Amino acid sequence: MRLLAVFAVAALLATTAQAAPPSKEQQVEFYKTCMGIAQNDSLCTCKRDAAVELIDSDFMMTVISAMKGKTYPADEQGEYDAYISRSNAICIPGY
Numbered sequence: 001m002r003l004l005a006v007f008a009v010a011a012l013l014a015t016t017a018q019a020a021p022p023s024k025e026q027q028v029e030f031y032k033t034c035m036g037i038a039q040n041d042s043l044c045t046c047k048r049d050a051a052v053e054l055i056d057s058d059f060m061m062t063v064i065s066a067m068k069g070k071t072y073p074a075d076e077q078g079e080y081d082a083y084i085s086r087s088n089a090i091c092i093p094g095y
Contacts, residue, residue: 019056026060027052033067046091055083 022030027048034044051060062072063083072080088095 019058021052022055022057022060026057026064029064030060030067033064037067043091047087050087050090051083054086059083 030051031044031048034047035041038044051063055063059076059079062076062080066072066080
């Protein structure tokens with residue numbers, strides 16, 4: 001069952017990753033925002049680097065906004081959850 005979920009997430013993210021990757025400015029903003037929350041350099045570096053592979057520049061704006069406590073559109077819930085799950089699987093051992 002977990003393997004099926006991983007494939008579903010990968011398929012969803014593969015379609016997202018087709019657009020322009022997050023910009024350098026977005027990567028800097030992501031890291032800065034993450035460090036303000038987690039204060040964990042290795043986690044924030046990993047998640048920043050994973051975001052470049054997992055999401056596009058448009059969705060990176062959604063992720064950064066969510067990290068800052070803003071509400072994102074309800075129709076992006078599935079994509080947001082998939083991103084969080086996949087980036088956690090990459091960056092948090094044993095997740």
